[in-house]
Amino acid sequence: MLAGCATTPSYDYTNLRQHPPRSILVLPPLNESTAVEATWGYLSTVTRPLAERGYYVFPVAVVDQFLKENGLPSAGEMHQVPLNKVAEIMGADAVLFITVEQYGSKYQVLNTATIVRARAKLVDTRTGLLLWDGRTAVQQNSNAGSGDLLSAVISAALTQVLNTTTDAAHNLSRPANGILFNTKGQGLLYGPYHPKYDQEE
Amino acid sequence: MRRLVWLPALLALGCATPSLYSWGHYEDLIYVSYAMPGKASPEMQVEKLEQDYQQARAANRRMPPGFHAHLGYLYFQLGKLDQARQELETERAEFPESAVFMDRLLGNLKKF
Numbered sequence: 001m002l003a004g005c006a007t008t009p010s011y012d013y014t015n016l017r018q019h020p021p022r023s024i025l026v027l028p029p030l031n032e033s034t035a036v037e038a039t040w041g042y043l044s045t046v047t048r049p050l051a052e053r054g055y056y057v058f059p060v061a062v063v064d065q066f067l068k069e070n071g072l073p074s075a076g077e078m079h080q081v082p083l084n085k086v087a088e089i090m091g092a093d094a095v096l097f098i099t100v101e102q103y104g105s106k107y108q109v110l111n112t113a114t115i116v117r118a119r120a121k122l123v124d125t126r127t128g129l130l131l132w133d134g135r136t137a138v139q140q141n142s143n144a145g146s147g148d149l150l151s152a153v154i155s156a157a158l159t160q161v162l163n164t165t166t167d168a169a170h171n172l173s174r175p176a177n178g179i180l181f182n183t184k185g186q187g188l189l190y191g192p193y194h195p196k197y198d199q200e201e
Numbered sequence: 202m203r204r205l206v207w208l209p210a211l212l213a214l215g216c217a218t219p220s221l222y223s224w225g226h227y228e229d230l231i232y233v234s235y236a237m238p239g240k241a242s243p244e245m246q247v248e249k250l251e252q253d254y255q256q257a258r259a260a261n262r263r264m265p266p267g268f269h270a271h272l273g274y275l276y277f278q279l280g281k282l283d284q285a286r287q288e289l290e291t292e293r294a295e296f297p298e299s300a301v302f303m304d305r306l307l308g309n310l311k312k313f
Contacts, residue, residue, distance in 0.1 A: 023298035040235035044228050051266045052221055056298035059267030061231050062274045066306075091301025170232060193221060 010185040016131040019124045021093035022192050023056040025086060028064055028075040029098035029118070038103035039075065041170035042118060046098070049177045053187075054194025058092060087125035094131060097121050102137075103169045105160055110152045111143040112159040114168045116176045122188070132188055136180040138172050222265035225253025231271070243278045250275070266296055270303065277310065286310055 026046050031038045043060055051057045072078045079097055086092050102117035121133035142159035143152045159168075181187045190197045226249045234241040250272050257264055273288030286307060293303040 037236060040232060044232035044235070047231075047265070047267060048224055048228055052218075054221070055266075056296050057266045058299070058302060059270040059274070061234065062267070062270050062306075065274070089301075089305065091298070093298075167236065170236075195218060 008186065011132065011134075013132070013189055015124070015129050016122075016189055019093075019127060019129060019131060020189075020192075021055065021122070021124065021131065023058065023091065023093045024050060024096050024122065025058045025063065025090060025092035025094070025125075026050065026060055026096045026098070027067075027078045028060075029100050030075050030079060031103075032099055032101045033103040035104045035169065037167060038100045038169070041167055042098070042100045042103060042116070042173045042176075045170070045173040045177050046096075048174075049181045050096070050188075051193075053181050054191030054197055055188075056191075056193070058090065063090075083123065083125040083128055092125055094122050094124055097123065103173075105168055107156060107160040110149070110156055111141050112156040113142075114140045114172050116169050116172045118176060118180070120180060134180050134183075134186060134188075136176045138176040138179065140168070140172055221263065222268075223253065223257035223260065223262035224265055225257065226250065227253065227265060227268055227271065243275045247272065247275050247279065264295070266299075267292070269295065270299065270306075273306075282310060282313055 026043070028039055028043055035041070047057045047060055067078050067081075072081065083095065086095055098118055098120045100116075100118045102115050105112050105114045115138070117135075117137040119133070119135045122131045123129065124131050142156050179187075190199070230241060230246045230249060234246065250268070254264060254268075254272075269288045269292035273285045273292065276282070276285035276288060289303045289307050289310070292299050293307075
């Protein structure tokens, strides 16, 4: 059972319904985590769930390169771009601003916890209106509670080594984004390419 | 603040609608090209993405938003301007929402 599903009131989709975007420009995320790899570890898992939700998603690597070539060297500068410029130069209906808050594996002796936490907001480029925003937080533990102290310690240490070399947080970003966009009542409404577009959820 | 969602709970997230697109290696290549740049030469990426495209076509499936544009960008990096142009035009035809951006990139291509 997903946390908050039964008790959280539904998101107010008024703005999103009045200004439904067909295309979404996803900017490289701001990174509040201690992991420099979080930016691309997270961004490279956003396109798929967003596109499968029914939106046109601009190619993230091409966009990153294009913005860098046009005087915006990092996510910080990119997030400051005037929205009317984005509409004019790229033809995007909306921009998705993401901030990665936590990303990586924490070694806790008896457990290695991999956590990915992020927030996102979708803004209409022509009016500047906030169309939607959301949060996601996912954790995966090395210790499933088997009870054996020694194997928990060994498991946690091994997991920590493995995770840092295979970027477990990157793999956890996929379900994090799945939750972000797809949670009923909190996620994004279906976009124009989705068969259920405009249907009541 | 939202409570953390534990991984087992994610299995309850069903996907009732079948995939709209055939994703192949698209996102993985983007990840590798930034996380391990030495491991993702434009040549290697082009080869993988073209394979993905052939497989999708054989199964009558669509490529995702951005796929052709990304492939076009790789061809541009390889100096293969005609193929780059072709991919950008395919993106534009597949997804009219990309027209403004594709026209801008196509215009930039003309300068080479």
